[in-house]
Amino acid sequence: MEQFIIPSWLVLDFSNTLLMYISIFLLIPNLYSKRNVILSFSLSLLFTFIDFYFPNASLLLTFFTYLLFLKQSKLNINLPIQIILFLVSFLLTSLTQGIASYFVIKVFNLGFSVYSFKTLLGTILLTLINYTLTLLIIIILKFILHLDTIQNIIHNKTVIKMALLSTIVITVSYASLILMSRHEFNQLTYLKTTLLVSLMSTIFIVIGSIMLVMGYMKEVRSKYEIRHLKERNLYIEELERKNTELRRFKHDYKNLLTSLSVSLRSNNSNNDSIQRLLDYADSNVDMTSTVENANLYHLNDDLVKGIIITKLVAAKNKHIETNFEVDQSILIPKTLSVEITRILGILFDNAIEASLLTNNPEISFALVTFDSYLEFIVKNNIASSEKINLDQIYQTGYTSKKDHNGLGLSTVNKIIHSNSNLLLQNKVKDGYFSTILTILEDK
Amino acid sequence: MLLNIIICEDDRTLRMYYQLIIKDYIKSHPDIDMKIMLSTGNPNDVNIYLDNNPKEMKFFLLDIEFPNSKIRGIDLATKIRKNDLNAKIVFITTHEELMPMIFERKVEPLDYITKEKGINNIKRKIYTDLDITVERLVRPQNKRLKEFNFRIGSKQYNFDINQINYFESLEHTTNVFLHATNQNIEFPDTLKSISHKVPYFYRAHKSLLINPNNTQSINKKERKIYFKDGSSCDISRRRLVDFSREHPDLIKK
Numbered sequence: 001m002e003q004f005i006i007p008s009w010l011v012l013d014f015s016n017t018l019l020m021y022i023s024i025f026l027l028i029p030n031l032y033s034k035r036n037v038i039l040s041f042s043l044s045l046l047f048t049f050i051d052f053y054f055p056n057a058s059l060l061l062t063f064f065t066y067l068l069f070l071k072q073s074k075l076n077i078n079l080p081i082q083i084i085l086f087l088v089s090f091l092l093t094s095l096t097q098g099i100a101s102y103f104v105i106k107v108f109n110l111g112f113s114v115y116s117f118k119t120l121l122g123t124i125l126l127t128l129i130n131y132t133l134t135l136l137i138i139i140i141l142k143f144i145l146h147l148d149t150i151q152n153i154i155h156n157k158t159v160i161k162m163a164l165l166s167t168i169v170i171t172v173s174y175a176s177l178i179l180m181s182r183h184e185f186n187q188l189t190y191l192k193t194t195l196l197v198s199l200m201s202t203i204f205i206v207i208g209s210i211m212l213v214m215g216y217m218k219e220v221r222s223k224y225e226i227r228h229l230k231e232r233n234l235y236i237e238e239l240e241r242k243n244t245e246l247r248r249f250k251h252d253y254k255n256l257l258t259s260l261s262v263s264l265r266s267n268n269s270n271n272d273s274i275q276r277l278l279d280y281a282d283s284n285v286d287m288t289s290t291v292e293n294a295n296l297y298h299l300n301d302d303l304v305k306g307i308i309i310t311k312l313v314a315a316k317n318k319h320i321e322t323n324f325e326v327d328q329s330i331l332i333p334k335t336l337s338v339e340i341t342r343i344l345g346i347l348f349d350n351a352i353e354a355s356l357l358t359n360n361p362e363i364s365f366a367l368v369t370f371d372s373y374l375e376f377i378v379k380n381n382i383a384s385s386e387k388i389n390l391d392q393i394y395q396t397g398y399t400s401k402k403d404h405n406g407l408g409l410s411t412v413n414k415i416i417h418s419n420s421n422l423l424l425q426n427k428v429k430d431g432y433f434s435t436i437l438t439i440l441e442d443k
Numbered sequence: 444m445l446l447n448i449i450i451c452e453d454d455r456t457l458r459m460y461y462q463l464i465i466k467d468y469i470k471s472h473p474d475i476d477m478k479i480m481l482s483t484g485n486p487n488d489v490n491i492y493l494d495n496n497p498k499e500m501k502f503f504l505l506d507i508e509f510p511n512s513k514i515r516g517i518d519l520a521t522k523i524r525k526n527d528l529n530a531k532i533v534f535i536t537t538h539e540e541l542m543p544m545i546f547e548r549k550v551e552p553l554d555y556i557t558k559e560k561g562i563n564n565i566k567r568k569i570y571t572d573l574d575i576t577v578e579r580l581v582r583p584q585n586k587r588l589k590e591f592n593f594r595i596g597s598k599q600y601n602f603d604i605n606q607i608n609y610f611e612s613l614e615h616t617t618n619v620f621l622h623a624t625n626q627n628i629e630f631p632d633t634l635k636s637i638s639h640k641v642p643y644f645y646r647a648h649k650s651l652l653i654n655p656n657n658t659q660s661i662n663k664k665e666r667k668i669y670f671k672d673g674s675s676c677d678i679s680r681r682r683l684v685d686f687s688r689e690h691p692d693l694i695k696k
Contacts, residue, residue, distance in 0.1 A: 323543075323544070325542040325543070325544050325545045327542075327545050364544055365544075366542070366544035366545050366548065368544070368545045368548045368549060370549070370596055370597060370598060371596065371597045372596045372597055373595065373596035373597075375548055377544055377548065379544070390622070390625065390626070390627050390674070416629070417613050417614065417615055417616060418615050418616070419616065420616040420617050420618055420631070423595060423618060423628075423629040423630060423631070424627070424629045425626070425627055425628035425629060426626065426627050427625060427626040427627075428625040428626070429625065429626075436548075438595055438596070438629075440595075440596060440631070441596075
């Protein structure tokens with residue numbers, strides 16, 4: 001009479017192992033290939049027989065083959081996430097199997113009895129319910145909860161560690177329960193406990209992971225806000241500094257005027273003393289420094305304005321002497337603002353880098369309007385030893401597209417080359433390197 | 444030819460002073476033909492003068508800010524430059540109004556004179572600037588460089604042909620890169636129309652037009668042409684044969 005029960009157990013075992021592979025393929029679509037499918041099919045068959053002699057050995061074996069698959073497909077998923085995904089699929093199939101068995105035995109009353117027909121029907125039904133439930137849950141996970149995006153979001157190491165830990169704990173407790181119940185309880189009680197434990201653990205996993213993801217999202221948002229605040233603070237600091245400079249300048253000027261009037265009244269009418277005062281003013285009242293141009297703050301494009309201010313502050317923080325000029329009433333074409341911002345970023349970075357090689361670094365920037373076009377000029381001094389070959393740095397050569405990395409100029413070149421309204425010129429003269437980006441108006 | 448000198452400064456005393464300096468200069472250079480044609484505090488007068496005398500040779504001494512007028516010195520100078528590439532413009536101003544790079548691009552002024560540095564300095568500077576103007580404008584009337592002209596927007600560029608190594612057309616745009624010693628400039632044009640302007644330039648490649656007068660050597664192995672300043676460009680196999688036949692002296696073993 002046992003002859004029917006043992007094969008049905010084997011079939012169930014086989015179908016469950018196969019289901020696990022299927023759920024793995026569904027969770028990691030990149031693993032799916034003809035070879036892997038055939039391999040997993042035959043392996044499940046093999047493991048079923050191994051299971052027959054060494055109970056539960058198939059779980060470990062499946063895990064190792066899973067790792068093997070991953071290694072061959074060369075995915076960039078790190079080990080913790082690999083383990084999590086495996087355990088999730090394992091728990092999932094176990095859970096659905098538990099539910100299915102409960103249904104088959106309790107609801108349909110189709111226990112594995114001596115009757116061959118009942119056993120056959122029960123096996124088929126169990127497998128069917130098992131598969132539908134698993135696939136349903138995976139589809140829900142994938143298409144409704146967007147599992148892929150969650151995978152992409154979770155880069156945080158602690159989140160991954162926590163998830164790994166919780167899945168491992170659940171799996172271990174689940175496994176130990178199974179082992180215990182196999183020895184201690186009868187079949188039905190075992191199934192009930194399995195179902196209960198699986199349900200509980202699933203609920204915990206779901207709640208836990210939702211909380212983790214939400215917490216992580218919050219963290220990302222707050223990080224973004226902090227960065228924003230920092231930038232704003234830099235900007236405010238810059239404005240405040242300018243304000244104090246202006247006040248000092250006014251103060252100095254008043255002093256100068258007073259002393260000037262004194263020297264006039266002292267009636268020597270000696271031109272010399274006035275001349276000396278003027279000389280003093282020239283060397284001591286720092287008039288050029290940073291009474292920077294208000295026009296910059298009136299730019300109509302936030303992206304472009306942002307990159308200019310950011311790089312200006314960056315250059316100042318590196319003690320580079322800066323000179324920024326912005327013409328009146330500048331209108332930057334919105335359609336090109338992303339391109340302009342990218343190019344300016346690269347040009348500024350290069351200018352800062354190159355000028356830092358000199359003893360007294362200087363950077364100048366100007367934004368000039370003409371009738372039908374705009375010009376952005378970035379200029380920096382270069383070390384006298386440096387000899388720049390213009391053709392080499394931009395690699396505009398026809399075939400010699402060697403990778404001049406670290407300069408980013410090839411990116412500039414690419415943008416320029418794909419847009420007729422952007423023109424570039426550069427020049428080395430008197431120890432200065434200057435780049436002019438011309439923006440033609442749309443024709 | 445007569446050099447016309449125009450002064451525009453809203454401060455009356457300073458204007459008189461500039462006039463005195465320039466008159467002194469004229470007196471000490473009797474061999475050169477020059478004259479103060481206009482000295483005014485109103486930039487509009489300069490505009491009117493410009494419209495009436497487009498062809499003259501001019502030297503301008505301009506203030507940058509005119510409190511009583513809507514016209515700024517930079518606008519005035521931009522207008523001058525648009526009609527006259529050769530006019531010499533000198534700005535005389537207080538320091539904080541200065542935006543040298545914008546002025547450079549728009550006007551290409553000869554010089555800036557800052558008022559803060561005192562009267563003697565102003566005098567010295569005006570003298571040197573007039574010297575330079577005479578040197579560049581009045582004397583070498585006939586001795587002109589060979590130039591290549593092109594336009595970007597409304598701005599005309601005159602480029603010394605001897606400095607040009609080659610022109611390169613870009614694939615996805617209608618622009619051409621001019622490669623010169625220490626300078627690259629991109630401007631809207633086609634190689635075909637350029638080759639009409641400079642017929643003796645050589646088409647070394649579908650996208651390259653080179654200046655044969657600036658070539659230093661040919662490297663047959665790399666299929667490259669080297670220029671006198673050390674830069675290089677590619678040449679197609681077929682053109683290489685032709686070009687080395689025409690210039691056997693350039694081939695490097």
